Structures are given as C-alpha cells and as structure tokens.
Amino acid sequence: MKFILSTAIVFSAAFACTAQKADDVITPAEVSRVLGTLSSDAMEGRRTFTPGIEKAAAFIAEEFKKAGLQPGGTNGSFLQSFSMYQASVAGGTANVDGQTVAITDIICQTTSPKVTVSNTGNYEVVSINAKDNFFAQYRTLRNKTNNLIIFVDTAHRNSFQRLKSFAGGPQFASNNSQVYVLSSQVKPAAFQLDLTMRIEEKKLANVVAVLPGKSKPNEYVIFSGHYDHLGYGKPNEKGDSLYNGANDDASGTTAAILLAKYFKALGNNERTLVFAAFTAEEVGGYGATYFSKQYKPEQVMAMFNIEMIGTDSKWGTNSAYITGYEKSSMGTILEKNLQGTAFKFYPDPYPDQQLFYRSDNATLARLGVPAHTISTSKMDSEPHYHKASDEIGTLDTKNMAEIIRAIALSSRSIVSGTDTPTRVDTQSLR
Ligand SMILES: [Zn+2]
Numbered sequence: 001m002k003f004i005l006s007t008a009i010v011f012s013a014a015f016a017c018t019a020q021k022a023d024d025v026i027t028p029a030e031v032s033r034v035l036g037t038l039s040s041d042a043m044e045g046r047r048t049f050t051p052g053i054e055k056a057a058a059f060i061a062e063e064f065k066k067a068g069l070q071p072g073g074t075n076g077s078f079l080q081s082f083s084m085y086q087a088s089v090a091g092g093t094a095n096v097d098g099q100t101v102a103i104t105d106i107i108c109q110t111t112s113p114k115v116t117v118s119n120t121g122n123y124e125v126v127s128i129n130a131k132d133n134f135f136a137q138y139r140t141l142r143n144k145t146n147n148l149i150i151f152v153d154t155a156h157r158n159s160f161q162r163l164k165s166f167a168g169g170p171q172f173a174s175n176n177s178q179v180y181v182l183s184s185q186v187k188p189a190a191f192q193l194d195l196t197m198r199i200e201e202k203k204l205a206n207v208v209a210v211l212p213g214k215s216k217p218n219e220y221v222i223f224s225g226h227y228d229h230l231g232y233g234k235p236n237e238k239g240d241s242l243y244n245g246a247n248d249d250a251s252g253t254t255a256a257i258l259l260a261k262y263f264k265a266l267g268n269n270e271r272t273l274v275f276a277a278f279t280a281e282e283v284g285g286y287g288a289t290y291f292s293k294q295y296k297p298e299q300v301m302a303m304f305n306i307e308m309i310g311t312d313s314k315w316g317t318n319s320a321y322i323t324g325y326e327k328s329s330m331g332t333i334l335e336k337n338l339q340g341t342a343f344k345f346y347p348d349p350y351p352d353q354q355l356f357y358r359s360d361n362a363t364l365a366r367l368g369v370p371a372h373t374i375s376t377s378k379m380d381s382e383p384h385y386h387k388a389s390d391e392i393g394t395l396d397t398k399n400m401a402e403i404i405r406a407i408a409l410s411s412r413s414i415v416s417g418t419d420t421p422t423r424v425d426t427q428s429l430r
Pocket of ligand 1: 226248249281307308
C-alpha cells in the first residue's frame with residue numbers, strides 16, 4: 001500500500017511539474033508573438049518558391065536556435081534543404097512508325113536534360129487504349145521506377161491535355177523517365193524519340209530541430225505543422241489580396257515551435273523529439289514527403305501533425321479532434337494522459353472529408369507510422385478557410401495555448417517511452 005501510495009505521489013508530483021512548465025512556457029502572449037510574426041504581411045503569405053516563405057523559414061530557424069535545440073536540417077543547419085525539378089520538352093524529334101509526332105503531343109517526366117527512346121528496348125512500352133481508364137492507368141504507372149514509354153490513344157486527347165497541365169509540375173530528382181506520347185498507333189513497331197528537356201531547379205526547405213532522447217535516441221517522436229500558405233491571390237471584397245494563412249497553418253507551426261521550447265525547458269525526454277515545419281503542403285505535400293524519406297519508418301514511434309488549431313472546435317474551447325483516430329491506439333493514449341483535466345480529444349467528426357489522407361501525416365501513416373493530425377477546424381463552417389481573411393484577428397489565441405498545452409501533456413508517456421502507439425495497418429488504407 002505504502003509503495004503504491006508513494007508511487008502515486010511521485011507520479012502526480014511529476015505531472016504537476018509537467019503541467020506547471022506547460023503553463024509557464026506555452027502562454028497566450030507567446031502564441032500571439034509567434035503566430036503574429038508568421039502571419040504578418042511581411043511574410044507575404046509564405047507561398048512556396050517565393051521570398052516570403054524564406055523569411056518565414058529564417059524566423060522559425062531562429063526560434064529553434066534561441067530555444068537551444070539542435071539543428072535537424074542539412075549541413076548543421078535548421079533548414080532541411082532540397083530541390084525539385086520542373087521539366088518541359090524544349091525541342092527534339094519524335095517518329096512513330098514513320099510518322100512525325102508533334103512535340104506538343106509528348107509529356108516527358110524526367111530530370112535528365114536529354115531523353116532518347118527507341119524500340120531497342122531501353123524503355124518498357126505501355127499502351128493506353130481508347131477504352132482504358134486513362135487516369136487510373138496514370139496513377140498506377142507514376143509509381144513505377146523504371147523507364148517507361150506510354151503510347152496513349154488519341155481518343156484520350158482531352159485527358160492528355162489535363163495531365164499535361166499538372167504533370168509538368170515540380171518533381172523530385174529521379175533516375176527514371178516516363179514519356180507519354182499521344183499517338184494513333186498505341187503498339188508501334190518502330191519508334192525513335194530524341195528530346196531536349198528544359199529542366200528548372202527549384203529549391204525548397206523544411207525547418208527541422210531535434211532534442212536527442214536520453215535513453216532511446218533511435219526512437220523518434222515528431223511534432224509538425226506546415227508553414228507554407230498561398231501568398232498573393234484574388235482580392236476579396238475589401239481589396240485584400242494577401243492570404244496570410246494565420247490558421248492554415250501558422251497555427252500548427254506555432255504549436256511546433258512552442259512544443260520545442262517546452263520540451264527543451266523540461267529536458268527529460270527519453271525518446272528523440274523532432275520538431276518540423278514543412279514546406280509546400282498546399283502545392284502537393286512535397287515538404288512532408290521529403291522529410292518522411294529521411295527516417296526509417298519503424299523508428300518513428302508517433303507523429304503529432306498539427307493543422308489549423310486557431311478556432312474553437314465544434315465542441316467549443318478545450319477540445320480538438322484527431323484524424324484517423326481508429327487507425328492506431330495513439331488517441332486512446334492521449335486521452336488517458338488528459339484524464340482529470342478540462343481538455344478532451346475527439347475522433348475526427350468529418351470522416352467524409354478524408355482529412356487523414358489530406359494532411360502532412362499521410363506520408364508516414366502510409367508507411368505504418370501512427371501519424372495523425374490534430375485540428376479544431378470546423379470543415380463544414382470555417383468562414384476564413386483558404387481566404388485572404390485568414391488573419392490572426394479571427395483566431396482564439398488563448399484557446400490555442402490550451403490546445404498546445406494539452407498536446408504537450410497528452411504526449412508525455414509517448415515522449416518518455418512508457419507508451420508506444422500501435423502501428424497503422426497500411427492494408428486498411430485507401
Ligand atoms: Zn493546411
């Protein structure tokens with residue numbers, strides 16, 4: 001009895017200390033300062049590939065540095081820099097069964113400056129017939145890692161043009177090329193393509209900070225949010241054309257920064273904590289995709305991705321929801337750790353919106369990591385979502401501080417290594 005009693009006292013004393021630290025470090029004033037800076041006009045809406053997002057990255061890196069965290073990026077920097085490549089066919093010749101094919105009828109996904117394809121077998125040949133489902137085929141083929149030439153029946157001309165509009169977007173460096181050719185002959189006997197490509201390198205960066213674990217340094221727990229937003233866009237009725245993205249997702253980025261400060265101040269994490277601000281979520285999730293490739297999925301114990309926590313949830317203050325709640329035991333662990341507090345986590349109330357698959361948690365979740373997104377966004381009635389009016393004045397910074405504290409407290413048994421959420425069953429994912 002005595003043993004149990006003293007354990008209980010030690011445990012609650014530890015909890016009280018944890019809670020006190022959260023109240024000291026994660027304050028509404030600090031939320032306002034960080035969120036206010038990230039969503040200020042000076043950051044120009046943090047659009048990927050613009051100077052505005054670089055200012056935001058520098059600010060986030062400085063916050064991590066001031067807090068005393070270790071850089072988790074490239075070459076001892078907080079910036080995890082990487083490049084993507086935008087490719088378009090600049091010129092060349094293409095001949096299929098004696099017929100010249102117009103360059104405009106070719107889509108070439110590659111990062112090589114020159115692409116030569118012929119019927120000598122250097123490329124696997126695929127045919128998309130008139131009756132095939134063009135985009136279903138495309139989705140399968142784009143995951144292949146060998147060189148492909150795909151002859152597409154001219155019946156798919158409209159779909160081909162649509163593919164051209166987005167397949168020309170930025171791509172990661174790769175060793176293989178995929179060439180789509182619009183052709184009246186989808187099983188040609190002889191073909192020869194000599195293409196010159198225009199390849200434009202585009203630089204991006206996540207911002208990453210690390211707190212090494214004391215006893216389990218190779219077990220990672222990730223706290224993240226995306227810091228990019230939409231930049232300048234169509235002006236609203238007030239003439240405002242700057243999309244500040246205070247809620248989406250300066251709020252989640254603010255959470256990642258404040259959690260970094262909190263756990264550094266606490267200084268007792270047994271597992272290694274990684275704090276990440278992702279780039280390019282809005283344009284394709286490239287930042288999280290690149291970040292995810294830097295880890296062995298089996299070493300990542302949990303990911304807390306935080307997305308739009310600036311407004312009160314549908315249940316009011318002191319609550320938030322977890323996407324993909326039923327896909328791992330993480331939500332149950334968080335709830336257990338919040339017993340006796342006023343805060344409550346709920347399963348995602350908008351399952352039709354497929355939020356689990358739509359945010360930066362998805363890449364790691366697909367590899368089996370218990371990776372979930374925490375949000376309060378009312379997906380059926382959030383008036384400022386993807387609008388120029390998504391500004392700090394519309395947000396509840398006091399409640400935001402409560403949510404960030406709740407994430408801090410609810411994660412403590414995962415951070416200490418005493419709880420490990422079950423893995424996501426990748427077979428169950430769509
Ligand atoms: Zn977002």
